[in-house]
Structure formats: structure tokens, C-alpha cells
Amino acid sequence: MKTVLLEQSNDGITWIRLNREERRNAINIEMMEELDAALSAAEEDESRIVVITGVGQKAFCGGGDLSVFHKLKTEAEAKEMLLKMGTILERLFFFPKVTVAALNGTAVGGGCEIASACDLRIAAPHAKIGFVQGAQGITTGWGGGTLLTERLTQLAAMEMLMTARVYHSEEARELGFLQDVIVEDSFQEGVKNWMAPYLKQNKGVLSAYKARLIDRFDRQMIHNRMNNEINECARLWETDDHHEAVQRFLEKR
């Protein structure tokens, strides 16, 4: 694997690191496939907790790779890509182990959708967090909007999605998006310390509680809502509003 790094440590944590630092860990098709493969490895290994984070200090994930995805022009082309990642995020949402999104830096767009699929979200103080899709004339399209509404209060989720605002970590914590802000100098050590109380429990205890959490959800309903979200985003994708917003970003580079 190249765009995703897998570290299966012997302390109960498997680390999955998004590894395109020069692109702010933006997601392309290869990365989607490697993320899926990393989840398969993590599902089978002896870990109790799976942490998804980004390489470097600047970004957790800058969302979909616009330098590639701007080539997708039609609703059908967009839908194929959105569905591919949506399927992975649905898998992540129902993953049998505890999952943590450790936001080492900025998480925007699809980066926030990945974080929403995880059970817990923690971040470095400098991280900026925003569902910026609205500012690009689209909605969340990997199913992460649906998943966010299962994580936060309805009002907080609506605010984040509908305003497309970018929040500082502390504000995101106040809204309930983040469980905590990790202030230690070493983010990785801070994440480990934060998870230590969870890691005191054995694998059976954690997986049993995770199964009860999953029981809360009507799987078919979540699946249908994610599909509706993907379809709606694909429809908006082919509008001029969206293509022009992406063009503006690409021209700024």
C-alpha cells in the first residue's frame, strides 16, 4: 500500500494513516481501494481499536481529490465515484471494532465524512473542520451527511452541513462533533493516552459494546438514506455551480 499506511501495533491499536501529505491527504480512487484493504486487515487482526489519521501535521484529509475528480462531469460519472466511497464509509460506520478519527490537522469536505463514519472523533488544537461541500454547490456525497445526523444532535448537524462553515477544534468540540481536543505536543502520544481507558478493557468487552451500538441503527434505513444522499449529490455535481467552484479552486493553485 502506498496512499494508505497500515500499522498493526501490539498495544491493541491498529493505525490507518492517509498518506498523500503533499495533497493534504485528499482522497483519490487508489486511496479508496487501499483504505478498504486496510479496513479488511484491521478487521482480521488482534487490535481492539482502529484509529484513522493523516500523515503530517497539516491535514487529516482535504476531501476528494479535486485535481482528479474535476474530470467527472456527468451525474452518472460522479455517482460511480461517490458510491465507491459511500460503500466504504457504510462499512466503516458498521465496523465491528471501535473506530476513532484522530484529526491531526484540517478535515474538510469528504475528510469530515470519513470522520463522521468513525465512532469517536478527537483532534489537534490547530485542526480546522468543515463540511465545505455546500460552498461548492454540492452536498455531502459519500453518505457522511447521513452519518453525521446519527452522531450529533439534529440542530448541530444541520448547522454544520447547511452553513458549510469551517470551525476551529474547540468550536467543533462544543458542537459535539469532537469528543475532545488533544493538547499534548506529540499528537500520537496524546491519542494513545486518550484511548488508554478504553484499552484497559479486553477485546470481548469492547466488541460487545460496539455490537450494541450498531444494534441501535436500522441498517437498511441508513443504507437507503446514504443512497439518497449519493444520488442527490450526483445530481448537483453536474451543475455549472459545482464545476465553476471547483475550477476556482484549481485556478488558485
Ligand SMILES: CCCC(=O)SCCNC(=O)CCNC(=O)[C@H](O)C(C)(C)COP(=O)(O)OP(=O)(O)OC[C@H]1O[C@@H](n2cnc3c(N)ncnc32)[C@H](O)[C@@H]1OP(=O)(O)O
Ligand atoms: C468529492 C467528495 C466531496 C468533497 O470532498 S468536496 C470538498 C473537496 N475539498 C475541498 O474543497 C478542499 C480543498 N482544499 C483546501 O481548501 C485547502 O487545500 C486545505 C485542505 C484547507 C488545506 O489548506 P493549506 O494547508 O493552506 O494547503 P494548500 O491549499 O496550499 O494545499 C496544499 C496542496 O494540496 C492540494 N490540495 C489540497 N486539497 C486538495 C483537494 N481536495 N484536492 C486536490 N488537491 C488538494 C492543493 O491544491 C495544494 O497543491 P499545490 O501544492 O498547489 O500543488
